[in-house]
Amino acid sequence: MQKKRTMFEKLWDKHIVSEPKDQPAIIYIDLHLVHEVTSPQAFEGLRMTGRKVRRPDLTIATVDHNITTDETRTEEIKDEIARKQVETIRDNCKTNDITLFDVWDKEQGIVHVIGPEQGYTQPGMTIVCGDSHTSTHGAFGSLAFGIGTSEVEHVLATQTLRQRKPKTMKVEFKGALQKGVTAKDMVLKLIGQIGTAGGTGYVMEYTGKAIEDLSMEGRMTICNMSIEGGARAGMIAPDKITYDWMKGRNKVPKGDDWIKSIKEWDLLKTDDGAVYDSYIEVDCENLEPFVSWGTNPSQVLPISSSIPSPDDYDQVIESQSCANALAYMGLNPGTKIEDIKLDRVFIGSCTNARITDLRSAAKIVEGKKVNSNVRAQIMPGSTITKIQAEKEGLDEIFKASGFEWRESGCSMCLGMNPDIIAPGERCASTSNRNFEGRQGKGGRTHLVSPEMAAAAAIEGHFVDVREW
Numbered sequence: 001m002q003k004k005r006t007m008f009e010k011l012w013d014k015h016i017v018s019e020p021k022d023q024p025a026i027i028y029i030d031l032h033l034v035h036e037v038t039s040p041q042a043f044e045g046l047r048m049t050g051r052k053v054r055r056p057d058l059t060i061a062t063v064d065h066n067i068t069t070d071e072t073r074t075e076e077i078k079d080e081i082a083r084k085q086v087e088t089i090r091d092n093c094k095t096n097d098i099t100l101f102d103v104w105d106k107e108q109g110i111v112h113v114i115g116p117e118q119g120y121t122q123p124g125m126t127i128v129c130g131d132s133h134t135s136t137h138g139a140f141g142s143l144a145f146g147i148g149t150s151e152v153e154h155v156l157a158t159q160t161l162r163q164r165k166p167k168t169m170k171v172e173f174k175g176a177l178q179k180g181v182t183a184k185d186m187v188l189k190l191i192g193q194i195g196t197a198g199g200t201g202y203v204m205e206y207t208g209k210a211i212e213d214l215s216m217e218g219r220m221t222i223c224n225m226s227i228e229g230g231a232r233a234g235m236i237a238p239d240k241i242t243y244d245w246m247k248g249r250n251k252v253p254k255g256d257d258w259i260k261s262i263k264e265w266d267l268l269k270t271d272d273g274a275v276y277d278s279y280i281e282v283d284c285e286n287l288e289p290f291v292s293w294g295t296n297p298s299q300v301l302p303i304s305s306s307i308p309s310p311d312d313y314d315q316v317i318e319s320q321s322c323a324n325a326l327a328y329m330g331l332n333p334g335t336k337i338e339d340i341k342l343d344r345v346f347i348g349s350c351t352n353a354r355i356t357d358l359r360s361a362a363k364i365v366e367g368k369k370v371n372s373n374v375r376a377q378i379m380p381g382s383t384i385t386k387i388q389a390e391k392e393g394l395d396e397i398f399k400a401s402g403f404e405w406r407e408s409g410c411s412m413c414l415g416m417n418p419d420i421i422a423p424g425e426r427c428a429s430t431s432n433r434n435f436e437g438r439q440g441k442g443g444r445t446h447l448v449s450p451e452m453a454a455a456a457a458i459e460g461h462f463v464d465v466r467e468w
Contacts, residue, residue, distance in 0.1 A: 004271040004272070004273040004274040004275070005270070005274055006168050006170075006205060006270045006271075006274045006275075006276060007141065007205055007235055007237055007268050007269055007270045008143065008166075008168050008205060008233075009168070010268055011124060011126065011142070011143040011268070012025075012027070012143065012165060014124070015028045015029075015030075015126050015143070016028075017160055024162040024163055024164045025162070025163055025164070025165060026160050026161070026162055027126060027160060027161055027163055028126065028159065028160055029058070029126050029127075029155050029160060029161055030058065030125040030126050030127065031058055031060075031115070031121070031125055031126070031127045031128075032058060032059045032060075032127075032128055032129070032152075032155050032156070032159075033060060033061075033062075033111050033112075033115055033127065033128070033129035033131075033134065034059060034060070034061040034062075034089070034093075034129065034130070034152070035061065035062055035063065035064055035065055035089070035111050035129070035130070035131060036063050036064075036065060036066055036085040036086050036088070036089040037066065037085055037130070037416070038130025038131065038148075038149050038152060039061070039089055039092065039130060039149075040084075040085060040088045040089070041149050041153075042130070042149050042152035042153035042156055043088070043092040043096070043153075045150075045153040046153060046156055046157060049157075051156075051157045052157075053096040053097075053098065053156045053157070054156070054157060054158055054159045055159045056096055056097045056098045056099075058159065059096075059098050059099075059156070060098070060099045060101070060115070060120060061089060061093050061098055061100045061101070062100065062101040062102075062108055062109065062110075062111050062114060063086050063089060063100075063101075063102060063103055063108065064108075064109065064110045064111055064408075064409050065085075065409075065410045065414070065416050065417065066079070066082035066083075066085055066086055066417050067086065067103050067409045067417060068407075068409070068417050068418045068419060069379050069406035069407040069408065069411045069417075069419055070406060070407065070418075073103050073407055074103055074104055078418075079417075079418075082416065082417065086103075090102065101114060105383070106383050106384060106387065107382070107383065107384060108382065108383050108408060109380075109381055109382025109383055109384065109385065109408045109409075110349070110350045110353065110381045110382060110408065110410055111129060111131060111350070112129075112131070112133055112134065112136040112220075112224065113350055113353065113354060113381035113382045113385065113408075114382050114384075115127070115137060116136075116137065116139075116140065116216075116220065117249070117354075117382055118249060118250045118251055118384075119249030119250050119251035119252035120251050121137045121140050121142060121144075122140060122142065122246070122251075122252065122261075122265075123140050123141035123142060123238040123242065123265040123268055124141060124142065124264065124265060124268055125137075125140075125143070125144075126143050126144070127142050127143070127144035128144070128145060128146070128147045128151070128155060128161060129146060129147070130146065130147055130148065130149060130151075130152045132146035132227045133146065133225075133350050133351075133432060134146045134147075135225075135226040135227050135231070135233045135234045136220050136223050136224040136350060137220075137223070138223040138226070138233050138234045138235040139216060139219035139220040139222065139223040139234075139235075139236050139242075140216075140236075140238060140242055140246070141236065141238035141242065141265065141268050141269075142235070143233060143235065144223075145232050145233040146227065147161065166201060166202055166203045166232045166233070167202045167203070167277035167278065168203055168205065168276045168277050168278070169199060169202040169203070169204045169205070169231070169276060169277065169278040169279070169280060170204075170207060170276040170278070170279045170280070171190065171204050171205065171206050171207065171208075171279075171280045171281075171282065172207050172208040172279070172280070172281050172282070173186055173190075173206065173207070173208035173210035173211050173282045173284050174208050174209065174210070174281060174282065174283055174284060174285070175208075175209060175210060175284040175285035175287075176209055176210060176213065176284065177210055177213070177284055177287060178285075178286075178287065178466065179466060180289060180451065180464070180465040180466035180467075180468070181284075181287050181288065181289060181466070182218065182221075182289075182360075182449040182450075182451060183214055183217075183218030183219070183221040183222050183449075184221055184290070184351070184352060184430070184447075184449035184450075184452075185287055185288070185289050185290045185449060186210060186222060186282065186284065186287065187221065187222045187224075187225045187229075188225075188290040188292065188297065188300045188447060189282055189287060189300070190229060190280070190282050191228050191229045191297045192290070192298050192299075192301070193280070193282065194229055194230075194280060194298075195229070195230075195298045196228060196229065196230055196296050196297060196298045197230040198229050198230055198280075199226065199229040199230040199231030199232075200230040200231070201232070202230075202231050202232065202277065202278060203231065203232050203233045203234070203235060204226055204229070204231045204233070204234045204235070205234075205235045205236070205237075205270065205276070206219075206222055206223070206234060206235070206236050207236075207237075208282075208284075210284040212239070212241075214241075215241065215245075215356055216241060216242060216245040217354045217355075217356040217357060218356075219236050219241075220354070221351055222234065222236070223236060224350060224351045224432060225297070225351060225432050228297040228298075228432060228433065229297075229298075237268060237269040237270065238265045238266075238269075242265075243262055243265075288302035288303055288304055288464075288466070289302070289303045289448070289449060289451075289452050289464060289465055290302055290303070290448070291303055291337050291340075291446055291447070291448050291452065291462055292434050292445070292447040292448075293308075293329065293331060293337065293446065294321075294322070294325035294326075294329060294434070295324070295325045295328055295329065295434060295436050296434065296435060297432070297433065297434060297447060299321075299322075299325055300447070301337060302337075303337055303452070303462060303463075303464045304337075304464065305336075306334050306335060306336050306337065307326070307331050307332065307333050307334060307335045307336075307337070308322060308333060309322070309333035309334070310322045310323040310326070311333075312333075328436055328444070329426075329444050330426075330444060337462050338461065338463060338464065339461060339462075340426070340446070340461055340462050341426070341460055341461045342371075342373075342374055342426050342427065342428050342446075342456055342457075342460060342461060342462075343373065343374065343375065343421070343425040343426050343427065344374065344375050344377075344421050344425055344426070344427035344428070345374055345375070345376040345427065345429075345453050345454075345456060346377055346379070346411070346412040346413075346428070346429045346430065346431065346439070346453070347361050347376075347377070347378045347379070347403075347430050347450050347453050348377070348378065348379030348380070348381065348410075348411050348412065348413065348430060348431070349379075349381070349410065349411070349412075349413040349429075349430060349431035349432060350381065350410070350413070350432070351413075351430060351431055351432045352430035352431070352449065352450050353379060353380055353381030353408075354381050354385060355385050355388050355389060357381075357430070357450040358378065358380065358389050358394050358450070359392070359394065360451050360454075361378070361398075361450040361451065361454040362394045362397045362398060362454075364451055364454035364455050364458070364468065365397065365398065365401040365403065365454050365457065365458060366397050366401070367401075368401055368458045369401055369402050369458065370401055370402030370457045370458060371457065371458060371460030373460050374456075374457050374460055375404075376401075376402065376403045376404065377403065377404040377406055377411075377412070377419075378398050378403050378404065378405055378406060379407070379408065379409060379411040379412065379419070380406075380408045381408060382408050383407070383408050385408065386407065386408055401457075401458070403457070406419075412427075412429070412431070412439055412440075413429070413431040413432070413438075414431075414433075414438060414439070415437060415438065415439060415440045415441065420439060420440030420441075420443065421439045421440040421443035421444075421445075422440065422442070422443065423440070423441055423442025423443065424442055424443075424444070425440075425442075425443055425444065426444045426446070427439055427443060427444065427445050427446065428446050428452070428453045428456045428457070428462070429445050429446065429447060429448070429453070430447075430448065430449065430453050431445070431447065432447070433447075434446065434447050446462075448462075449465075451465045451468075452465055455468050
C-alpha cells in the first residue's frame, strides 16, 4: 500500500534529481526569480568559471529593491551601489538572454507580486529566488523558498539546488474571521504564538476554514510571512479559488492544457491520513486586528491590548528583549496600543500591495482626510496593479484623502532606496519586518494590515477597524 503523503512530500519526491545517502538531495527547480540585489555575484561566479545560464527560459528578473517610487525612477540612480546593482542586472540579463522587467516596463514590480500576477507561479512548482519572501508563491501549492547568492549561482548554472529535506508542520486556522480581521492578523497571531524560530526546519502547510475562505491575495500574505516564523516555506493546497484567480493570466495554460493542469493540480493536496511532523492550531473565532509593538514580528498584540512590561516575562532573555524593544521603539509599558501616535503610514510591499489590499484601504479612507501630523503613502506592488487601481479610480480616492500615490517597488519596506523614514519617526507599515533600522536608521515600524494602516492614517493613531 502506497504511503500517505503530505503536499510537501509529493512536490519534494517529484523534483528529486538525486538523493545521495547522508547528503543533501539535489532537486530540480521549475522557476528562478531574480532581482538586482542578490544576483550580481552569482552572475560573476558564472563568468569566472566559464559557465552559462542553463535555462534562461525558466529565469525571470526584475528591478524592485533599489529603485525609488517617485517621478525620478527612470533617471540615473544617485546612490552608487544601488545604481551599479541595477546596471549590472541589465547587463547580465542581456548577456544571458533572460527576460527582465525593467523600471519602465508595464510588467515591472516587486518580484513576488509579478510572478503570480503574470501566471509564472503555478501549483506543483519548485520556485526559488535570492529573497526570503519567496515563500509567497507557496499560496498556489508550490514549494517556494529563498536562497543565498551562492545558491543563486548554482541554480543559474544547473537549474538544480542542493537541499536537505525539511520537516512538515500542519498549521490549522480554526473558525471563521470576524469583520475587520484579515490574513495579516492571522499570520501575526501565528508568529506571536510560536515565535520567530517556531517554524525552523519546517515547511508549513496552512489549513482550516479561515484559510479556505481567504482570497488568493490573503493566502499570499500568509505564505509571505512564513519566514518570519522561521519556516523554510509555507504552502496552501490549490482549489477553486486558486484556479479562478489564475485563469486567463499571461503564462497560465490555456484550453485543453488548462483542464489537464487542473486535474494534475488537484492531486497535490495532502492525502487523508498523511502524518505531519508537527501540528499548530490557531483560533480565528475570537481573533482581533493585530499590531506589532517591538522589534521582531513575534512582538505583537491585539489592538485592544496595552504595551507589555519587561516584568511580565519569566525568562530573563525575553524580559531583556522586551526592555530593548521598548527602548528602541520609544514606548512605555501600559500604554494602550490605540494611544500610539504615528508620523508615517506605508501601504505597500510584497506582503500587502496587491489590488485587493488597495481596494480595502480605499474603502477605509474614502471621503476622509489623512491626519495633519501623518505623511501617508501608497506604493502598489506592480505597475500592472497600479494601472488597474487607476482604472478603478482608487488613486483619486487616495489622493483626495491626502495620500501620496507612488510608483511600484519594494520602496519603504526596507532601507535600500530613498523611500525611508527618518530616525525616531513612527510608521504603521503593511510590510513584513520590523527589525531595528528596517525602514531606515532609527525608524520605528509597526506591522499592521492595510485596513489598520489606512484607519491609522486618518486618525493619527491606531484604531480598531472593527469599530470603524
